[in-house]
Amino acid sequence: MRILLVEDDQQLASGLKESLRYAGYSIDMVACGGQALLAINSAVYEVIILDLGLPDMDGLEVLKRIRQKNKQVLFLILTARDGIDSKIEGLDKGADDYLSKPFNIEELLARLRVFERRLGTNTSSLITHKQVSVDTKGHTVSVDGEVLAFSRREYMIIKSLLENIGRILSKQQLENKLYEWGEEVSSNTIEVHVHNIRKKLPKDFIKTVRGVGYVVSKS
Template sequence: MRVLLVEDDIALAQGLQQSLRREGYSIDCVHDGKSALLAISAGSVEMVILDLGLPDMDGLQVLKQAKAKYKQLPILILTARDSSDDKVEGLDYGADDYLVKPFDMAELFARLRVIERRLGTADSARITHNNVILDTKANQVFLDGEAVSFSRREYMIVKSLMENIGRIQSKEQLENKLYEWGEEVASNTIEVHVHHVRKKLPKDFIKTVRGVGYIVSKR
């Protein structure tokens, strides 16, 4: 999943980026409100983690403007503002969740998983299809009860397809989930990743929809 982190504390932003990447997210980071709105308008952001104390504008204004144009874009507020009034205001402006600093990383990850489940087809942290299990909490895939080893990006492909069982994921959609701004992506990169993933999963588990993308079918 492609996440935009909006955080002006550079040290905290760097730590969050590293932790979120380890959890399988692709992270783009900006440090002010105007840059956040530009990034959101570019169209490849799937979720936003938003600080409210930004240097150029209040984060609530970023939230309000983003939600006015992109109502379905999930936004989690991550802020030091801890009063009930602040929380109510943020949620009333359209935030999908509100987490106060200092926070526990495990709780942040859990809240992000809840938002992801709202976006996809999964209704729990474990998705089972045929004899394959995806555990999004453990970031692990099991085949016939045995753990399967994937690289980070291979895992992200499996996760994206299994969270959208029955829905085609285009090459462009997968690239947006896997790669961050500025990363060079070869024309056949997704095909190579899918090829490696297929070797580790049952035959025909991932199907190619020629000229469109890939799918894990419901049957």
């Protein structure tokens, strides 16, 4: 899942980015509302983590403008503001969830797992299909109960496909979930990752739909 983090506190933003990358997310980071408005025109995001106290404009205005253009992206609002009024206003303008500062990173990750369940086909942090299981809380993949070693990006591909069982994900969609701004992506990167993944998963677990992408079929 690719996330846009909009936070002007650089120390907090850097720490969040590192924690979220470790948890298997792809993170782009901006420090103000204007940059956020530009960012949504250059990449596809499934979640935006938005601080309300931005230096150039109010975070609620950023939320309003993005929501007018994009009805699908999920917003997790970070705020140090007290009072129920600002929360109600944010929800009315299209926020999906709120997290008050200071917060625990584990709570943030739990909120994101809820978002993932809304976006995909899984209903819990443990996604099991046939012999393969992905633990999105522990960030592990197991086959027939045995935990296997996968790289961060291999894990992200497996998780993305299992979150969308029966849905074909194109190479571009997978690249968008895996890579952040400035990262170089070779033309055959996804093919190489899928090739390595298939060596460890059951035969034909991941199917190639020629000219379209990859899918884990329901049957």
